[in-house]
């Protein structure tokens with residue numbers, strides 16, 4: 001299986017979710033000093049719990065868990081919705097909360113026309129699913145970064161993107177007109193690991209749950 005000698009392996013999404021994951025694990029009593037001072041090492045062993053952590057970009061967290069090279073992962077629901085899933089999503093970790101929203105240039109009447117709308121997004125699958133549910137035919141343009149530029153440059157009529165504080169939209173003259181989906185960090189588990197390492201994985205999930213309940 002993924003990790004040897006009875007240790008579990010977890011993939012953490014780098015950046016904001018990494019910081020929040022480490023805070024959660026530390027309040028559970030895990031010594032995360034190897035993750036906090038990683039140096040050049042890529043695998044970080046927790047000294048007081050049988051867990052090794054790797055840091056990865058969100059789509060790679062899913063790839064590692066799906067392939068079973070990591071038993072567990074922490075990843076945003078945004079990436080799960082975009083990439084699809086063949087793993088278990090076992091716990092909402094309560095951090096990384098934001099939403100997907102449909103946003104347009106202030107004053108524009110998105111629904112007031114019969115022509116096919118163009119939607120720019122870093123998340124074409126999420127966008128497609130949203131408009132399919134409405135039975136609305138749209139052209140989707142995949143953008144890799146700063147998707148807010150697309151309506152400003154008249155490349156698109158609207159965007160589907162992550163909104164956290166709303167500041168990026170506001171500062172670029174855009175307004176959210178509809179929520180597409182809620183997003184937060186999820187604990188995910190490889191399907192085979194869930195059977196083969198059931199006891200260790202359930203112990204880890206229970207510790208996470210215990211700490212999350214204590215926080216409420």
Ligand code: PRP
Nearest residue numbers: 145146161162163164165166167168169
């Ligand atoms: C996301 C998103 C928006 C911004 C929204 O980008 O694409 O640009 O955050 O946040 P706000 O509502 O608080 O302004 P992120 O900063 O994650 O960077 P990315 O472009 O690399 O995804």
